[in-house]
Amino acid sequence: MTQPLGEAIRDHFERRILAGELAPGARLPTEQEIMTAFGCSRMTVSKALSTLASAGLIERRKRAGTFVARPRVHAMVLEVPDLAAQVMERGQDYRFRLDRREKVTAREGHLSGQSALHLAGTHFADGAPLAIEDRLVSLAAVPAIADADLTGEAPGTWLLHHIPWTEADTRIFAHGASAEEAAALGLQAGAACLCIERRTWRGTEPITAVRQLFVAAGYELVAHFGPGG
Amino acid sequence: MTQPLGEAIRDHFERRILAGELAPGARLPTEQEIMTAFGCSRMTVSKALSTLASAGLIERRKRAGTFVARPRVHAMVLEVPDLAAQVMERGQDYRFRLDRREKVTAREGHLSGQSALHLAGTHFADGAPLAIEDRLVSLAAVPAIADADLTGEAPGTWLLHHIPWTEADTRIFAHGASAEEAAALGLQAGAACLCIERRTWRGTEPITAVRQLFVAAGYELVAHFGPGG
């Protein structure tokens, strides 16, 4: 139960910063002074402050010292749960229906020019359409998908289990459903939908590009910012 | 130009993991072995591996060793730029109009029961409505806002400069505009809009709660995941 020294140093300054006692721009004691105050070695102080710096709470400037960072809130953590898991967590029944599957040569986007599998399908929650998706999967990066059974499992879930990506871009915007999209989702044309477009890579190799269109009433994204993550 | 040793160790394993050469679940050499291989002290190895661990690339288990993490892609980094800055970056003219300002007692939400300032306004890009917002600001946490001039500067921008928050929750979803909302945005009733609801705190003290409704065609959110951030 004895708290590590480095953690004590982190907690001390984190608490004072969050309480506003140390305002943005305020200077922290030097490493030497903190060493003396906590009776520990400089490495311990340095590691503790480095952690706070990488969390964005403080800024360290050579020769000048360590300062409370002016909050640059340009980023939050967006939760990206697996769709099937999320639906089942709400106590609903989840189902995926594959509507289309064909081998193509991608004409545009980050898979452009590559041989790919074109997949389209519908996600259902309690039997009602929740989202439709349209996806290209690189056959060069993921040859195994050519033989995969995707009639029940969503391709996104299959991919995550087989070829996890290491890098991804996501665009999120509202979109009025076209007549065709509305029909597939059981909505009226023009109805508000949440659209998510994602491209993923493994290292530098493109894996998949997907566009998902969600019924507005059935889906939301959640993001957080804060010291707790 | 000589690369620090710890960085060299980080790069070495990061590259091998991203290339798939070290697959998820694979065991890395022990700290002792890495020490010998790189000819450095154990502290250097430990710090390098700790960085990779906090980035989620590896998992360290006592007695067992260090392993490549199975990617748990449940989080991405969502960019949250200042709206005014974002509009101007597109080369458009930005303007904010305050439509309503009154002192109230909050009835619900995380400011419930507190004295608050109720603000409503419209964001314009090149003279056309881009978003409407409806906001409560705690007068206990931010007394200075009672005397602030908010006719030109958006309250969110003012708040960020005066009482930066340290914690925030955000919900993102699509929403069909009501007749009133549509009129304020120059759209037809039911038109697709992106809705962002955010609550913020400084430490544990609630600061503000805001609901912003964006014209679908004019706004999108972007999120990233990857070793580069």
Add this chain to the structure above:
DNA sequence: CAGTGGTCTAGACCACTGA
């Protein structure tokens, strides 16, 4: 140019936990 942080060494003792 002196004070600051950045990085590193060569040790040490400890807690944990799986073979």
Add this chain to the structure above:
DNA sequence: CAGTGGTCTAGACCACTGA
């Protein structure tokens, strides 16, 4: 119970940069 990571010490030399 032995091997692993977690943390720490008491030094060191260096690069940077603002007073």
